[in-house]
Amino acid sequence: MTRIESAIARIDGALARIDAAQHSAPSTHPAPDPTDASSLASAHEKLRGEVDSALVEIDALIADLEG
Structure with missing residues (x-):
């Protein structure tokens, strides 16, 4: 298996885990009333x-990894 095929396999696995978690986890954000603009x-x-x-955290993690 090439590096690209291996990477694609890992991505596919991650997507499957995300999909499974999405369907099994309860929503932490209740859906706002779509008729209420201020709520949206x-x-x-x-x-x-x-x-x-989350982006600030990710940037900090990347900075730590890069040195």
Whole structure:
């Protein structure tokens, strides 16, 4: 198996695990009322903050790995 084939196999495995976890885990974010624009905007801002935090963590991990 080549390095590319091995990498693709690992990615496929990871996607399968993500899919299984997504279907088995309860939602941690209740769905906002789609008819309430302020509720949607609030949910969007909350998720944006969570993504920003996750990106900061990922950047720090990459910086640690790179030296």
